[in-house]
Amino acid sequence: MDLRFGDSKPTDEEKTAVDDLLGPPPSAWEGADDRTTGDLRWALGGRDARERRDLLLPGLHAVNDRVGWISEGALTYLCRRLTVPPAEAYGVATFYSMFSMRPRPATVVHVCTDIACAAAPGADAFQAEVERRLGPAGEPRDGAVWQPSPCLGLCERAPAALSIRAGHGCPSAAGPGGGVPANGASPNGSSPAPSGPAPGEATYATAVVAPATAEAVEAAARAPEDAPEEPSAALAVPQAGEPGLRLLSRIGVADPESLDEYRANGGYRALRRAFALGPAGVLREVTDSGLVGRGGAAFPTGRKWQATASQPDQPHYVVCNADESEPGTFKDRVLMEGDPFALIESMTIAGYATGAHKGYLYLRGEYPRALRLLTNAITQARARGLLGDDVLGMGYAFDIEIRRGAGAYICGEETALFNSLEGHRGEPRSKPPFPVEKGLFGKPTAANNVETLVNVLSVLELGAEAYAAIGTGKSTGPKLFCVSGNVERPGIYELPFGATLGDLLRLAGATDDLRAVLLGGAAGGFVRGDELDIPLTFEGTREAGTTLGSGVVLALDSSVPLPRILLRIAEFFRDESCGQCVPCRIGTVRQEEALHRIAERVGTSGGAEGSADDIALLREVGEAMRDASICGLGQTAWNAVESAIDRLGAYA
């Protein structure tokens, strides 16, 4: 490949950021300054460098974390190091919302404006006050800039904000001895980090502010490193410590930083049982348990694993989809923050069963605490022989690498996630071929969501039969629900499948004034506040003409302006569409435009008639999006709005 890289040079800071990740450049072919005689005789880099394309996203993070934005010189240098065409790398960098290709202040504050935060009491006043203190969105002031953000996954503590300061903690910014994890993590265990990225070694500082006040947001914008500690993840679990919990049993009970406490509370029993059963035995148990994917698609996990395991093509991969970005969903964050070792153990089991030796944990970029805790968990597990060449002395090799997303809801779609991991734009691939056949790096891959994986521990601990006895015939096992909105005790609830919506909302303390409940997040659908007897199972919700999706239960009382929420949902899909296929790229824009027209017309004379036209238009566009889009994003972008019109009588 004869690539043209141009003349832009990186600054020393940018070069160091990239070299810290990739090591010093081995030759002038990869961008070293001095050309040796050898370089004139042999072309080095080339194929080797090209095969590290998957380090493009970590490389962009490295620069963005340290400098705050990605300059032409930095991108050029990164391209040279990895033999990636600059136009492609530019296409990748501009895909993610957390990166900037223009100079901007080191501190960026993401203020969540998504459904749960928009429905929080005083949301408008809060935003106005943020604007008064930090200036208009997108306009730098005093070394910081704030911007509205899609759901930050902190819905139980709405409203929420996340402040990120680049360059904090790196040697040149903080003097020698910097480079420590910004949040004060002290990874136990002494095994050296693998070559490549060490995500916990932050060169940036973060502050999660939730529940947020404008003062706290302002303070986090001035000095994110001094922000007070986030409340413990256990506070997101109102049932914490109650007997009978399976998925949440350790949250608030065992210290999420301690492997010993994890083991003392039942940790690594499931992996031992897996080794006793052998891979075929694990596959049988998981299949017999009736476990289906908890990410929203409800695909049988056993079938997925079996199909991956049986592929002759090698190697196999395990991917944990922790890119939880569905508005209203925060269960995976709470699981990862409250019980990180459980995810490491269950990924190891998934690897063992499917014949994989490498697992990738794709974590959304907006979860700094989960990143820190998972990094710590992996380091400790590695040090204690629970990951590595010889897991538990059973002769099975498995390791996990964490990869950070950079702000793109679409990367939760499994094939888009693969593309993102591989260093391409996070655009979904068309299926078939399915991931079990051609997934990550074109190899057989089992991709599972966090909650699904954590369920596997229960399957192995209880045995398939006992697990399948929980819940209903078709929806087996325990299920997590993310309850937010107008309830007294928002948070994650664990209930066996089959409980009704009313059971759950009573637990969470819903108000009498309940007007609507959004099930399944922005991609899900609304039900009326009086439809509380809907059973929370996949088949029950389907029968009721709605969906369980990822387990979102967002309660809205009559104080919440429904048309505004619908507009926000439309805006979300327009923002998050990757732009690859026409129905979604243009359809989501037309949907938002029609909703704006309807909102403007409300109360005007002749509004009803015009609105009827627009609703008909919405239906037609929605049907084409559902039928003809490449992936689930476009296919579900009209669900919530449709259900609000049909079930709630919005705009009637």
Place this chain on the structure above:
Amino acid sequence: MTAVPLDPPRRLVEFELDGEPTRVPDGSTILDACRSAGKDIPTLCQGETLEPKNACRVCVVEVEGARTLAPACSRKAEPGMTVRTDTERARHSRKLVLELLASATDLSTTPRASEWIKEYGAKPDRFGAEAATMNEPPKIDNDLYVRDYDKCILCYKCVDACGEQWQNSFAISMAGRGFDARISTEHDAPLTDSACVYCGNCIEVCPTGALSFKSEFDMREAGTWDEERQTQTTTVCAYCGVGCNLTLHVQDNEIVKVSSPLDNPVTHGNLCIKGRFGYQHVGGGNPAGA
């Protein structure tokens, strides 16, 4: 009917197409099958010489048992499949896709677009005068070609042709996201500062005229472009010994653009800067467009 392959024999796949039992060689797409059966399925992003990208979705068909519609251009025919190309559902999506495209993009130079819009009864105007459009002025930064992204439907064909599928120049890529996604060079630099080698192979594959010869763009602006008056002559390029075929498009005794036959086994429609643009010496006169 049965398509006859010229390659070594392949297993035949039997499936049902619009109620007719159909046999196609293993690996054929539904679109291949439709074309050999004489069915006209609209396609925009599909390219004869490129891997199907299935981004435009105007070729969607109904496959029995599938939750969503399938793009005919990339979905392989499978044994026992039942495919319907002309259902109300498929036609609805095609109509809407045409409406959406035509409401956001200038399809005036897209061959057959107006014919399909009529056939499917698409009414792009119904999204209102305020409907967002691509809204891009043409990029004219060199004397050879013009990028008019107002006409771009983001089919990725030029990206694929410039990248690993043909030219390996990687000068352009998709940048941005969603409705703001655009074909772009790195940092949106002018083409002259990019890795472009001016082979023009992106123009060859562009289905909408978003990429065009400067000569064609100027003549269209001046209103002098008239395909009726043009002749096409296929000849051999005289620059080197490879033997690429050139098709010279001549209007009023002037070469106005050069293409290459897609079915040529040597070039598959690809040329280099000399074959594509180095024709000024033929007339001995002024460079085109100068």
